[in-house]
Amino acid sequence: MLHVIAIDLGATKSAAAVFGSNGEIVFSETGLLKKRNGRAVVELLSDQVAALMKRSAENDLIISSIGICVPGIAYEKTGNVWCPNIPGWDDYPLLGELQRSFPGIKIKIDSDRACYILGETWRGNAKECSNAIFLSVGTGIGAGILVNDQVLRGASDIAGAIGWMALDRPYNKKYDSCGCFEYNASGEGIARVTVEMIASEKFKESELAKMDAGQITARNVFTAYEKNDPLAKEVIGNAIECWGMAVANLVSLFNPEKIIFGGGVFGPAIKFLDDIYEEAKKWAQPISIKQVSLEASALGTDAGLYGAARLAMKD
Amino acid sequence: MLHVIAIDLGATKSAAAVFGSNGEIVFSETGLLKKRNGRAVVELLSDQVAALMKRSAENDLIISSIGICVPGIAYEKTGNVWCPNIPGWDDYPLLGELQRSFPGIKIKIDSDRACYILGETWRGNAKECSNAIFLSVGTGIGAGILVNDQVLRGASDIAGAIGWMALDRPYNKKYDSCGCFEYNASGEGIARVTVEMIASEKFKESELAKMDAGQITARNVFTAYEKNDPLAKEVIGNAIECWGMAVANLVSLFNPEKIIFGGGVFGPAIKFLDDIYEEAKKWAQPISIKQVSLEASALGTDAGLYGAARLAMKD
Numbered sequence: 178m179l180h181v182i183a184i185d186l187g188a189t190k191s192a193a194a195v196f197g198s199n200g201e202i203v204f205s206e207t208g209l210l211k212k213r214n215g216r217a218v219v220e221l222l223s224d225q226v227a228a229l230m231k232r233s234a235e236n237d238l239i240i241s242s243i244g245i246c247v248p249g250i251a252y253e254k255t256g257n258v259w260c261p262n263i264p265g266w267d268d269y270p271l272l273g274e275l276q277r278s279f280p281g282i283k284i285k286i287d288s289d290r291a292c293y294i295l296g297e298t299w300r301g302n303a304k305e306c307s308n309a310i311f312l313s314v315g316t317g318i319g320a321g322i323l324v325n326d327q328v329l330r331g332a333s334d335i336a337g338a339i340g341w342m343a344l345d346r347p348y349n350k351k352y353d354s355c356g357c358f359e360y361n362a363s364g365e366g367i368a369r370v371t372v373e374m375i376a377s378e379k380f381k382e383s384e385l386a387k388m389d390a391g392q393i394t395a396r397n398v399f400t401a402y403e404k405n406d407p408l409a410k411e412v413i414g415n416a417i418e419c420w421g422m423a424v425a426n427l428v429s430l431f432n433p434e435k436i437i438f439g440g441g442v443f444g445p446a447i448k449f450l451d452d453i454y455e456e457a458k459k460w461a462q463p464i465s466i467k468q469v470s471l472e473a474s475a476l477g478t479d480a481g482l483y484g485a486a487r488l489a490m491k492d
Numbered sequence: 493m494l495h496v497i498a499i500d501l502g503a504t505k506s507a508a509a510v511f512g513s514n515g516e517i518v519f520s521e522t523g524l525l526k527k528r529n530g531r532a533v534v535e536l537l538s539d540q541v542a543a544l545m546k547r548s549a550e551n552d553l554i555i556s557s558i559g560i561c562v563p564g565i566a567y568e569k570t571g572n573v574w575c576p577n578i579p580g581w582d583d584y585p586l587l588g589e590l591q592r593s594f595p596g597i598k599i600k601i602d603s604d605r606a607c608y609i610l611g612e613t614w615r616g617n618a619k620e621c622s623n624a625i626f627l628s629v630g631t632g633i634g635a636g637i638l639v640n641d642q643v644l645r646g647a648s649d650i651a652g653a654i655g656w657m658a659l660d661r662p663y664n665k666k667y668d669s670c671g672c673f674e675y676n677a678s679g680e681g682i683a684r685v686t687v688e689m690i691a692s693e694k695f696k697e698s699e700l701a702k703m704d705a706g707q708i709t710a711r712n713v714f715t716a717y718e719k720n721d722p723l724a725k726e727v728i729g730n731a732i733e734c735w736g737m738a739v740a741n742l743v744s745l746f747n748p749e750k751i752i753f754g755g756g757v758f759g760p761a762i763k764f765l766d767d768i769y770e771e772a773k774k775w776a777q778p779i780s781i782k783q784v785s786l787e788a789s790a791l792g793t794d795a796g797l798y799g800a801a802r803l804a805m806k807d
Contacts, residue, residue, distance in 0.1 A: 306647075307647070308646055308647045320745070322745070324639055324640075324644055325639075325642060325644075325645070327639075327640060329639055329640075329746070330640070330747075331623055331746055331747025331748065331780070332621075332622070332623045332747050332748060332749045332783060333747060333779075333780075333783055334747070335747045335777060335779060335780050336623075336745060336746055336747040337745065338744045338745070338747070338777035338780060339744060339745060340744075341740070341744040341775065341776055341777040342740075342741050342744060342745075343659060343737035343740045343741055343775035343776075344658060344659065344661065345660075345661055346659065346660055346733055346737060347733070348771075348774040348775060352774075352775070356744070356775070356777070357775060418661055418662070422658035422661060425656070425657075425658045426657050426658055426741060427745075429653045429654060429655075429656040429657060429671070430635070430637070430651060430652065430653070430654060430657075430742075430745065431644070431646055431651055432645075432646025432647050432648060432649070432650045432651040432653070433646065433647060434647045456663075459663040459667075460656065460658035460663060460667070460671070460672060461656055461658075462650060462653035462656040462671070464648075464650060465646070465648075465650050465653060468647060468648055
């Protein structure tokens, strides 16, 4: 029976697994990046592939292909990748390097956001959807967009950069480094907006105002929200408005069946899905918004790994 | 040699033509709708097709297929259409009715915005683009979106409803009927915002403030802009900001090669393309925005007709 190897390369570790065609994980293993960079990361991946191939052979499993999920951009034409968190991987020839180590086996690489939506449509909460979107909200914000069963790549593989979505005019210079939506509603954004608001007299009683600005994280803000902290309520309310507007814009433009929420912030923010839907409903194309369903990721931190397996299985 | 019949059905007339495979128009004819509705519009279209088929046969041209551009939504699975300006065409079985009149010939129907981008990528300013968008700004606003050489349809054929794009929080009830972007920056929107602003003391010297509110059109506003009217400058500035933000959002999400501007407003607003680009550049994903080109429609009011011909030729 044919099996595939899937690898989800993250910022600190590389999760690898052998998948059967029904989505079952047969073997898995994890390698830590430990500040590796450039060629050393390729060696880590190659070692993982070699180990999983050996184990597969010992168990009479045939590996037909390899799928790899990378934290950045995967350029389809060249097989090169750009991964800001891996030093030296700026237009790095990852496919070429791996293919040299494993000639004769099909290797496919795609971005994390592309893999997330592939994973969710294969084995998660967007099963059988042909038009669905994975909204990943962690440190940053990105979207994996499935259109007519195909991942939307754009002209140069950088489609889905939804963190740059314009939602709140006029333009403010503070959006320069990451975009308006991400500035307001990513994990880092939630911390940043909190620090900005602490300056206001109104929130001097907030427990967050008593912390060092450098110590404030989205997690602190969610914890304070649970205790009805007024500053946390304001910041989360701001984020819900932005998430709702972004959902509305995705719905009006793409008319998707589902939008799946994942990443570190969803997580704790999953409880706000109904509020996000209510905000989106105000703005969106009125028929389209009734047809969409907002859901949590079913695969959580495994979405990239499942997506890489799905990628490997696709023609 | 094989030829196709293309029909662009508008609000007041139906333009029909026989096209050769290189995009040349061999014969054409126009029929006026004259308040026809329901079945009577099908009869007009059938008469046009029959007349063009007869003329083609007389000239030894073989018609291989028919493409029709409709002002509304074309449902791919059923062949039905929804056209708000044609009474009785609410989920109307247009494909079935036409196919009964012309059995044995392939007939294809799509929405105006889908046809516009098909036309521009075939014979207009987006030639050879696989990822391009037609932004149509007239009475309303819609987008025809080409992704990987395919028109983006969404789950139920209503993708591209960009008039509903959320750009300016908080939500205002006045956006209820048409969406935030369309409220501010369609032809009707420009007139509407002008009337709203006349209430302000600041603009009492504007020549527009001296007109009857009911008489103000986008055309008046563009004319006043040419004379440096301060109210017109404010309203057009507001629209440019919205067009720029919408372009930014399309660029960040779709990473397209080109965005083509058409519809009645572009037209006079074409001269603002550089200003729109400058506004978009502030907001958009910084690499993607450098790769996109904003252009005027090359086909103008013929974009739908060319798109219908292209539709007929596609497999």
